[in-house]
Amino acid sequence: MTVTAVLDVVAGVCLLGGALLSLAAGVGLLRFPDLLSRMHAATKPQVLGLLLILAGTAIRLGTAVDITTLVLVGAFQLVTAPVAAHMVGRTAYRAGLFRRDLLLTDELAADRRNP
């Protein structure tokens, strides 16, 4: 096998893996029981999924101009995804938009009652 063939296979595996994780995120979004659980599906597998897709794309394109842009997309994804997740999660918790019966323990509620 030539180097290009190997690179094509690696890129293909990355792209398929990323697509599969994004699909799992979508399925989880539909199937998980409450908002906080869904946040896990909405924000997390998609981080690795996006990184894999970016890696696959970078291998296929292989030019410096494109790769620098892809690096930036990945970096900003890593920096901003937790912020978005935190904002939604915090709002959901404070508004009570989650199923308390699914929580094994809730130490935030305990600390908020007697700070």
Added chain:
Amino acid sequence: MVRGRDRLLAIVALTVVWMLLWGVFSWVTLLGGLLVSMLVLTVFPLPPVTFAGRLRPGGLLRVAIRFLTDLVVASSQLAWTAFGGRRVPHSAVLAVRLSVRSDLHLTLCAEAVSLVPGSLIVDMDRAAGILYVHVFDVTGPADIDQFRRDVRDLEERIVRAVGSDAEIKLINEAATAGSTSTVGGSR
């Protein structure tokens, strides 16, 4: 003095982003980047978050490798749960107290914890250095203890990668205190 160093670091970082956006190195993009970052920092001044630590290549490598393995393992677990059977996954909201209390350290730990699937920062107590984490798919007390240990290990790795000497001393003290105290009373 410190303020000046922070500004310089911010200018360098913004210039790098600018040049990555252009994708080619030339003196025009370099000068343009410097100009744009100085303008941005003048119009939107940064809050005073100071980096007091030191970058340690070995520690950084350990953080990166462990982060990537965590990401892969946890993503596959979450994907498995998403496709899996009809079982309703339970969760828990845990309070985890960090040993080091600087704003930058709190941010780094919170970022790392929330990037790994299965844990989401719901709230935090900045003064006390407590992260309130929503942990997904918990089956029992063993999982909860394990998660607390994981977060503390993560904190230790981050401090050993970018912390100052004083912060490393704090972590070492916390580690010895943690190993002697009872598990139930610590959090």
